[in-house]
Amino acid sequence: MSWMHRLAALLLAAVLCGGAFAQSTAAPPEATVADLRAQLDRIPDSVESNAEVRELIARINAIGVQADKFIASRTGQLNDLNARLGELGNPPAEGAAAEDPDITRQRAALLKDRNALDADIRLARLVTVDAQQRGSELLAKRRALFEAQLTERAPSPLGRQFWFDISDAWPADVERLATLGDELRASFDTAREPAHRTAALASMTVALLLVLLGNWAAERGLAQLAARVLPAGRLRRSLLVLAIVAVNVLLVALAAQGVFATLDRHGIWGPQIRKLAQAVVQSIIFIAFVVGLGRALLSNGRPSWRLPPIPDEMARRLAPFPWLTALIAVLVWAPTQINAVVDASFAAVVATHVVTALALTALIGTMLWRLREPQAAPAAAPTTEAAQPPPAEPERPMWISFLLSAVALAVIVIWTLVAVGYVAMASFLASQLTWTGIVASAFYVLFKFADDLFMALVSSRSDFGQKLQKSFGFAPRTLDQAAVVLSGLSRVALFFYMVIALATPLGTSPGEVFQRSGKFGTGVKIGEFELVPGAIFSAVAVLAVGFVALRVIKKWLEAHYLPQTALEPGMQSSITTLLGYVGGILVVAFALSALGIGIERIAWVASALSVGIGFGLQAIVQNFISGLILLAERPVKVGDWVVLGNAEGDVRRINVRATEIQLGDRSTLIVPNSEFITKTVRNMTLANAEGRVLIRLPMPLNTDAQRTRELMLAACADHAGVLPSPAPTVTLEGIENGMLIFQAIAYVQSPRLAGGVRSDLLFAILDLLKEAGLPLAVPTMVMSPTEPPAPPAPTPPLPV
Numbered sequence: 001m002s003w004m005h006r007l008a009a010l011l012l013a014a015v016l017c018g019g020a021f022a023q024s025t026a027a028p029p030e031a032t033v034a035d036l037r038a039q040l041d042r043i044p045d046s047v048e049s050n051a052e053v054r055e056l057i058a059r060i061n062a063i064g065v066q067a068d069k070f071i072a073s074r075t076g077q078l079n080d081l082n083a084r085l086g087e088l089g090n091p092p093a094e095g096a097a098a099e100d101p102d103i104t105r106q107r108a109a110l111l112k113d114r115n116a117l118d119a120d121i122r123l124a125r126l127v128t129v130d131a132q133q134r135g136s137e138l139l140a141k142r143r144a145l146f147e148a149q150l151t152e153r154a155p156s157p158l159g160r161q162f163w164f165d166i167s168d169a170w171p172a173d174v175e176r177l178a179t180l181g182d183e184l185r186a187s188f189d190t191a192r193e194p195a196h197r198t199a200a201l202a203s204m205t206v207a208l209l210l211v212l213l214g215n216w217a218a219e220r221g222l223a224q225l226a227a228r229v230l231p232a233g234r235l236r237r238s239l240l241v242l243a244i245v246a247v248n249v250l251l252v253a254l255a256a257q258g259v260f261a262t263l264d265r266h267g268i269w270g271p272q273i274r275k276l277a278q279a280v281v282q283s284i285i286f287i288a289f290v291v292g293l294g295r296a297l298l299s300n301g302r303p304s305w306r307l308p309p310i311p312d313e314m315a316r317r318l319a320p321f322p323w324l325t326a327l328i329a330v331l332v333w334a335p336t337q338i339n340a341v342v343d344a345s346f347a348a349v350v351a352t353h354v355v356t357a358l359a360l361t362a363l364i365g366t367m368l369w370r371l372r373e374p375q376a377a378p379a380a381a382p383t384t385e386a387a388q389p390p391p392a393e394p395e396r397p398m399w400i401s402f403l404l405s406a407v408a409l410a411v412i413v414i415w416t417l418v419a420v421g422y423v424a425m426a427s428f429l430a431s432q433l434t435w436t437g438i439v440a441s442a443f444y445v446l447f448k449f450a451d452d453l454f455m456a457l458v459s460s461r462s463d464f465g466q467k468l469q470k471s472f473g474f475a476p477r478t479l480d481q482a483a484v485v486l487s488g489l490s491r492v493a494l495f496f497y498m499v500i501a502l503a504t505p506l507g508t509s510p511g512e513v514f515q516r517s518g519k520f521g522t523g524v525k526i527g528e529f530e531l532v533p534g535a536i537f538s539a540v541a542v543l544a545v546g547f548v549a550l551r552v553i554k555k556w557l558e559a560h561y562l563p564q565t566a567l568e569p570g571m572q573s574s575i576t577t578l579l580g581y582v583g584g585i586l587v588v589a590f591a592l593s594a595l596g597i598g599i600e601r602i603a604w605v606a607s608a609l610s611v612g613i614g615f616g617l618q619a620i621v622q623n624f625i626s627g628l629i630l631l632a633e634r635p636v637k638v639g640d641w642v643v644l645g646n647a648e649g650d651v652r653r654i655n656v657r658a659t660e661i662q663l664g665d666r667s668t669l670i671v672p673n674s675e676f677i678t679k680t681v682r683n684m685t686l687a688n689a690e691g692r693v694l695i696r697l698p699m700p701l702n703t704d705a706q707r708t709r710e711l712m713l714a715a716c717a718d719h720a721g722v723l724p725s726p727a728p729t730v731t732l733e734g735i736e737n738g739m740l741i742f743q744a745i746a747y748v749q750s751p752r753l754a755g756g757v758r759s760d761l762l763f764a765i766l767d768l769l770k771e772a773g774l775p776l777a778v779p780t781m782v783m784s785p786t787e788p789p790a791p792p793a794p795t796p797p798l799p800v
Helices: 003-024 033-041 050-088 101-150 160-192 194-229 234-265 271-298 312-317 321-342 346-372 398-420 423-457 463-472 476-503 510-521 533-564 569-595 600-615 618-633 673-678 705-718 751-771
Strands: 524-526 529-531 641-644 647-654 658-663 668-672 691-699 729-736 739-748
Touching: 033 050, 033 101, 050 101, 160 194, 160 271, 160 321, 160 346, 194 234, 234 271, 234 423, 271 321, 271 423, 321 346, 346 398, 346 423, 398 423, 423 463, 423 476, 463 476, 463 533, 476 533, 533 569, 569 618, 618 647, 618 658, 618 668, 618 673, 647 668, 658 673, 668 673, 691 705, 691 751, 705 729, 705 739, 705 751, 739 751
Parallel strands: none
Antiparallel strands: 524 529, 641 647, 647 658, 658 668, 691 739, 729 739
């Protein structure tokens, strides 16, 4: 069996064991309102340490959750009782006929139950409010403790008092450590007993194999799987980084939790060692996250898969830092946890702060030095004509240089604080600086993943985006804009939680910060409106789903249903256009409803629009209403041949504001819709789609009129474009200026064919008249007596 199969089997076994444990654990009974109130009253008002505050906040949050569950479970019952009371109706008025005694007793019993249930719900809501207030008070006290500890000044490590305090507290601290060492030796001796030895060794062996070989096999398996399944592109790289980090953390967490659970089940841990072991498990998981994230970002084994734009040489210089970060984290974390377990002296706590500040700033300073270190110059090669100079290294952006300078300044400030004795502040700033780098690296991966995900799924250049184009008819630009908008929304959400993660070490816990984010998620009131992040995402989802559904319905109508009806193409286009307008208005209305903005909330918007219409939006509204009238009454529809003033052409599209007319020279004329309502429009194809050809010919007075008529009718009858019904006609209109005026009228299938047919008929008639010897009349030129002819130009003399 391969390592990948073994890893999958182990993960499956862990999941199954977790599921069996969850099923075997019975749900605790639901607490009553009196129990919740008693639990809340037992919480003390005074606190002395951050650990105590953290424990009390966890208890208060649990009480609040139980109260919310109680309210949710009783609300349904209250609604049922109200519905049943509504069915029974109100009691009869005084003087009215008496009702059935059973109905009266049933109403009284239901009313009693309803009042009792309503009272319980009100008391539970009061418990929730009190719990929130108590939690806020504890958080305020915790922040006060944190600020007091942070600004407390201790002896400087550069002075003698610092070392004297350590020397004085050393015997007591050594005695406390001896107690912890005795408990550790007792735990070790217990683990060596035959009853526990096999389980302890087996759990540690499996844990080591899972951490070392499991991670090795998982990284290679994920790389091969990504190269085989995912298409080449940025999404493959960002998804691989996330997968590697997640698998590393998962395997290390399984290994650490497995060893801890095994030893704990065999009773190996003592009370202090058990607390220390729990902290060890959490720290190991965090260190695995840091190491996995750093190695995945650098990707020295696969430079082409590297997510950030880091040169290969710089990535190789930074390769040891994920492991150095883990090592220094252990060196910094171990004294802190031991001090908390054994309740070490104040001098030991101060020394721990000094070690933390100096170790972390040494790590940060070394990293800055390696980042600023110039790359080694390549070995000199013999110059030849074909040799090309090495490519110039890209210049570092200014913001990166500014950021590195700010970090270097922060390191100097931390060293100064350590020197003057503010070691707690220095330790906090060093920890916060390191934590900021870790959080920024993690969210950099998440930002890239969100961007790559939507670009790979929605963009017009992706396979899925091309399928969306074919299925729903989306324009490529629309898909690209949707991808950018979705990526931006995801980045905003990630940025919000990045701020939460950055604020976590600031004297608060993740639970408190996420509790604040949950309160923010319930809504922020701005004036008369309440903005709820969940409602915003719901409104965006309604818009996206609504417009996609509208596009699907319009495409189905255009491609399948409407072509099967007897409606002409212009009417079909009008129906789909109207559907688009109405559907768009409904989708926007539903989105506003999801956002919590009803019709009554936007009355001021209507007032503002009315004022705007009165001043500057008259033309826009007039054209919009005119467009609706055109689509409804259809005096002009898509495909008609219209004449508007000096413009003549086909109606191609009726939009919200204007109508597009294609002229004979293939240019497009944009006409406001109000022009078709307020002015005279000639629609050549409204009632009759046939076109008319009109030809007027002047002939001499001595022309054989009957012969001319026969020849013109013959020309019309011989042309394939002339309709036989109505039949073409030739009439003699009269005599003008000494000439006979013949007029021929013929009909064609469309006005668009009239020009070409008229030209063909003129050519044919002229040929027939020429063959019959019937000349056209020649216009006479009449000279005006007031304008004598110009004298000829004088001839220049010939040269001698």
